[in-house]
Amino acid sequence: MAFLDTLLEVEMNKPGTLSQDDIRQEVDTFTFEGHDTTSASLVFTLFLLGSHPEIQDKVAEELYSIFGDSQRSVEMKDLQQMVYLEKVIKESLRLYPSVPYISRALIHDLNLPGDVLIPKGANVIILPYILHRNKRFYPDPEVFDPERFNEDQCLNRHPFAYIPFSAGPRNCIGQKFAMMALKIILSTIIRKAKIESITTKEELRLLPFLILRPSEPIMIKVKPRQVRAESTV
Numbered sequence: 001m002a003f004l005d006t007l008l009e010v011e012m013n014k015p016g017t018l019s020q021d022d023i024r025q026e027v028d029t030f031t032f033e034g035h036d037t038t039s040a041s042l043v044f045t046l047f048l049l050g051s052h053p054e055i056q057d058k059v060a061e062e063l064y065s066i067f068g069d070s071q072r073s074v075e076m077k078d079l080q081q082m083v084y085l086e087k088v089i090k091e092s093l094r095l096y097p098s099v100p101y102i103s104r105a106l107i108h109d110l111n112l113p114g115d116v117l118i119p120k121g122a123n124v125i126i127l128p129y130i131l132h133r134n135k136r137f138y139p140d141p142e143v144f145d146p147e148r149f150n151e152d153q154c155l156n157r158h159p160f161a162y163i164p165f166s167a168g169p170r171n172c173i174g175q176k177f178a179m180m181a182l183k184i185i186l187s188t189i190i191r192k193a194k195i196e197s198i199t200t201k202e203e204l205r206l207l208p209f210l211i212l213r214p215s216e217p218i219m220i221k222v223k224p225r226q227v228r229a230e231s232t233v
């Protein structure tokens with residue numbers, strides 16, 4: 001059932017539970033939080049793949065091991081096998097977190113190490129973009145290296161050193177959906193095409209709005225990917 005239908009049904013079955021305004025706000029939140037975040041991540045991941053042909057080749061290899069030369073569509077079962085592509089997406093969200101800052105109003109005093117007290121009522125801004133570049137957790141932080149998300153490397157890392165989807169009770173409700181959507185779109189593109197970034201990292205200027213954006217369109221070249229053998233499927 002569609003999301004809007006579910007909300008309307010709640011209101012029909014239990015009148016007074018959700019006002020028209022509540023329903024509109026829920027739809028707004030999901031549409032905004034779900035769409036622009038995912039499309040920003042898609043743009044930056046394509047840019048990174050287009051700037052790192054060796055990593056793009058590894059993604060293409062993984063996809064070939066799943067699909068061969070078949071032109072069939074992606075199915076749910078394929079997504080779990082896209083292990084390397086998932087690391088690429090995670091690493092892309094480390095470097096270019098779609099939500100570059102998160103804010104919270106403190107409802108209790110917060111004591112930080114080094115006798116630092118942030119008083120109740122203060123507004124705190126957390127910057128995943130900066131946190132994700134902390135050398136303590138990510139040596140050579142500017143380097144795009146999906147291997148950082150190998151299991152052994154993640155085990156030794158503080159769980160809150162990586163927060164593209166925020167953390168705690170108000171973290172992103174759509175993160176699994178987003179990962180699925182990104183895998184479906186990126187795998188479909190990389191199976192069919194080779195991406196080459198024309199915009200360079202040095203040229204890329206970022207705008208830290210609510211959603212991280214490039215200041216100018218990112219230019220990429222798209223070429224058809226060679227089919228290796230005649231498909232029998």
Ligand code: HEM
Pocket residue numbers: 029030033034035037038041093097098099102103163164165166169170171172173174175177178
């Ligand atoms: C790459 C894609 C995405 C990223 C990076 C992302 C990131 C985030 C972040 C950082 C927050 C917390 C904001 C805050 O604490 O102020 C958030 C909240 C939220 N996200 Fe996502 N998001 C993504 C995709 C999605 C999708 C696809 C959906 C829905 C289908 C979604 C729905 C939501 C909702 C409803 C909230 C608010 C949760 C709450 O306040 O309890 N997001 N997202």
